[in-house]
Amino acid sequence: MNLPADRLIKKIFVAAECARDEIVEQIFTAYPKQKKIAIESEKSLTETIPQEDPKKILLVTHSKGEVVKDCPGTAAPYLCCRYQVINQTLNCPLNCTYCILQYYLNQPATIIYTDYQKIIAEIEQKIASQSHRLLRFGTGELGDSLALTASQIFAIKLIGYFATQKNALLELKTKTDRIGLILDQPHNGHTVISWSLNPLVIRNSEEHLAPPPTRRLKAAAEAARRGFLIGFHFDPIIDIPDWENQYLDLIEELYHYVDPARIAWISLGSLRFPPSMKTKIIARYPYSRLPYGELIRGQDQKMRYSRPRRTEIYRSIYRKLTEIREPPFVYFCMESPTVWQDVCGFTPQSNAHLDYLFAESLWRRFPGVIAESPRQEDYRN
Amino acid sequence: MQIKKIAIEQIIPSQSQERLFVEEINPDCNKLNESLFLQPVFLHHTCDGFIILYGFNYISDIYKCGGKNIQAFVIPKSQSLFSALNIVADFIRRSRPLWPIEIARILQLFNQQQFSNAKKSAFFKKFTEKDLTRTLEERYLALIGLNPLLHKFLIEKKAPLKTWFLTAECPPVIRDLILNLITECQPSLSTFEEISRNLLEILRRENIAPEQLTAEMSQVLIEKAEKIQPSQKLEIFRSKIQERRFPLMTIHRERLNNFLQTIQLPSAVEIEFNPNFEERGYRLKAEIRTPNDLRKLTEFLNSAAQSDLKHLLEIL
Numbered sequence: 258m259n260l261p262a263d264r265l266i267k268k269i270f271v272a273a274e275c276a277r278d279e280i281v282e283q284i285f286t287a288y289p290k291q292k293k294i295a296i297e298s299e300k301s302l303t304e305t306i307p308q309e310d311p312k313k314i315l316l317v318t319h320s321k322g323e324v325v326k327d328c329p330g331t332a333a334p335y336l337c338c339r340y341q342v343i344n345q346t347l348n349c350p351l352n353c354t355y356c357i358l359q360y361y362l363n364q365p366a367t368i369i370y371t372d373y374q375k376i377i378a379e380i381e382q383k384i385a386s387q388s389h390r391l392l393r394f395g396t397g398e399l400g401d402s403l404a405l406t407a408s409q410i411f412a413i414k415l416i417g418y419f420a421t422q423k424n425a426l427l428e429l430k431t432k433t434d435r436i437g438l439i440l441d442q443p444h445n446g447h448t449v450i451s452w453s454l455n456p457l458v459i460r461n462s463e464e465h466l467a468p469p470p471t472r473r474l475k476a477a478a479e480a481a482r483r484g485f486l487i488g489f490h491f492d493p494i495i496d497i498p499d500w501e502n503q504y505l506d507l508i509e510e511l512y513h514y515v516d517p518a519r520i521a522w523i524s525l526g527s528l529r530f531p532p533s534m535k536t537k538i539i540a541r542y543p544y545s546r547l548p549y550g551e552l553i554r555g556q557d558q559k560m561r562y563s564r565p566r567r568t569e570i571y572r573s574i575y576r577k578l579t580e581i582r583e584p585p586f587v588y589f590c591m592e593s594p595t596v597w598q599d600v601c602g603f604t605p606q607s608n609a610h611l612d613y614l615f616a617e618s619l620w621r622r623f624p625g626v627i628a629e630s631p632r633q634e635d636y637r638n
Numbered sequence: 639m640q641i642k643k644i645a646i647e648q649i650i651p652s653q654s655q656e657r658l659f660v661e662e663i664n665p666d667c668n669k670l671n672e673s674l675f676l677q678p679v680f681l682h683h684t685c686d687g688f689i690i691l692y693g694f695n696y697i698s699d700i701y702k703c704g705g706k707n708i709q710a711f712v713i714p715k716s717q718s719l720f721s722a723l724n725i726v727a728d729f730i731r732r733s734r735p736l737w738p739i740e741i742a743r744i745l746q747l748f749n750q751q752q753f754s755n756a757k758k759s760a761f762f763k764k765f766t767e768k769d770l771t772r773t774l775e776e777r778y779l780a781l782i783g784l785n786p787l788l789h790k791f792l793i794e795k796k797a798p799l800k801t802w803f804l805t806a807e808c809p810p811v812i813r814d815l816i817l818n819l820i821t822e823c824q825p826s827l828s829t830f831e832e833i834s835r836n837l838l839e840i841l842r843r844e845n846i847a848p849e850q851l852t853a854e855m856s857q858v859l860i861e862k863a864e865k866i867q868p869s870q871k872l873e874i875f876r877s878k879i880q881e882r883r884f885p886l887m888t889i890h891r892e893r894l895n896n897f898l899q900t901i902q903l904p905s906a907v908e909i910e911f912n913p914n915f916e917e918r919g920y921r922l923k924a925e926i927r928t929p930n931d932l933r934k935l936t937e938f939l940n941s942a943a944q945s946d947l948k949h950l951l952e953i954l
Contacts, residue, residue, distance in 0.1 A: 554914070563890070565886075
């Protein structure tokens with residue numbers, strides 16, 4: 258059952274404290290050929306772990322601090338959706354040229370936290386503290402939710418947990434088409450499996466270890482047939498010479514494979530990264546043209562395409578996504594109120610309002626997913 | 639190590655014939671005197687004779703003036719070349735960090751002498767506080783191929799390492815173009831860096847031959863060449879490169895400027911907007927010195943220009 262990304266893994270280091278964890282046994286079964294090495298503590302980690310590609314080494318261990326956090330988002334005036342991230346897998350084997358993880362992470366291994374009961378307890382606490390409102394959680398912030406079997410094993414635990422929750426949704430965000438392990442899990446409509454999408458031409462130049470978009474869409478269609486809610490993320494949207502045809506064709510393909518009525522949400526976000534990541538991209542992926550786009554420094558100090566250009570691109574994509582009857586909820590990830598207004602004709606008044614709009618849309622479009630009709634005042638804090 | 643008086647005839651050229659270190663001339667030393675120690679000179683005593691490690695210029699000047707001897711720090715035979723270089727580099731480091739070109743030349747010498755990687759790495763770490771990787775070594779070694787005038791410019795401007803590397807990354811014809819610009823227009827370091835980076839990024843973005851870009855950019859200057867000051871020339875060159883690097887932004891800006899010209903602004907009123915357009919909106923700057931200025935501004939705001947100002951907001 259090894260996935261292609263799993264085959265990259267050469268060694269698995271196991272911290273002493275998690276050697277008897279149920280998940281660790283499952284991970285060992287999933288990686289039968291990889292060398293397993295016990296380590297006493299994380300202190301000895303850097304001495305024990307050789308100077309190898311961190312993506313080829315798994316470290317299974319217990320988490321030390323909070324794993325469930327508010328999504329860091331970005332600074333005002335850009336709007337964010339108040340998502341909750343579950344950082345159980347740290348790093349991703351897919352090597353996309355634009356990936357922010359090459360900037361954020363510097364661990365010597367891909368880290369898998371195995372103390373899932375503690376992580377679920379953290380989630381439970383968050384839900385309990387705001388039981389009257391919908392919370393959206395996801396594992397795809399610091400790693401792909403499904404690329405590694407080790408992450409899938411954790412995802413299965415989460416799907417089971419969220420199936421019992423009334424006001425919480427789990428999002429598993431991936432660029433892979435490997436959903437076989439999770440398809441049969443009882444989810445009670447509380448898991449959204451979502452795919453990041455870019456046209457094939459961009460996948461070929463910037464996402465080489467991820468499957469082509471059509472394979473992702475076929476996987477999405479299969480997940481939809483099994484009753485999962487589906488999400489899509491056009492993020493990062495990349496300004497290539499033929500961007501309009503490429504993205505519009507991809508949207509047609511998307512609606513060909515997946516019934517819009519099963520799509521919980523679709524996000525749009527253009528390429529953006531901290532300025533110092535530019536040199537990292539150039540050094541790691543010298544063939545990539547991404548760093549040479551017309552990028553300016555945004556108000557959050559991140560490099561992004563200029564607002565007029567982003568607006569032009571978004572307008573076309575947004576129009577195509579929403580020209581159907583009863584379109585899915587489409588939102589922007591880290592965009593300014595001006596862009597919202599110019600593209601959609603309205604703008605959320607705040608991050609809290611955007612958060613509410615998710616709940617309102619889900620309540621309206623997917624009866625039963627949320628226990629109570631959302632009230633805007635419940636989303637103010 | 640002692641200061642000794644050494645006969646210049648005993649000094650032999652170093653094996654590499656390279657000057658490893660950039661030698662500063664002591665500004666207070668305007669009188670050559672072979673019996674005084676006015677400028678630092680480092681010689682390494684070897685089986686073949688004395689090798690100059692630092693002080694080429696001073697020794698040469700003394701020799702030209704008919705001097706026969708030189709006062710110098712003499713590193714004894716018992717010290718290896720590696721140790722000798724460490725001593726000189728340590729001495730230089732008291733007054734300034736080693737320039738990237740010095741590190742590059744020393745790495746090249748180490749390679750010629752087939753020094754171990756461990757020695758190379760140790761020296762590198764000591765003087766740069768970085769780990770020596772193959773890529774980093776290659777980037778340093780590429781600095782050796784730069785025109786000495788570029789070395790001089792980068793040293794004078796105290797350019798950071800990234801600017802050295804950026805310069806070396808530019809293809810030779812682009813470097814020649816930049817060098818001409820330095821000679822004629824004396825740009826600041828930030829302008830130099832901006833122009834170099836934009837030229838390099840245009841090449842990568844448009845995937846064109848450096849010769850083609852150089853020819854096109856040179857043409858811009860030829861067309862405008864008549865009676866322009868170096869500073870104007872630099873500004874034209876800079877903005878042309880900027881326009882080429884950011885073509886969509888340029889089109890947007892031109893469209894706005896064209897529209898702005900259609901608005902009949904009172905002479906004391908100016909419109910300013912964010913140069914990268916990330917924020918929507920503009921500033922109306924009005925200078926009111928007389929009641930007449932105030933009247934003109936009021937008339938302007940109440941006139942048909944209102945719809946122009948609204949339209950400007952929409953197209954920004």
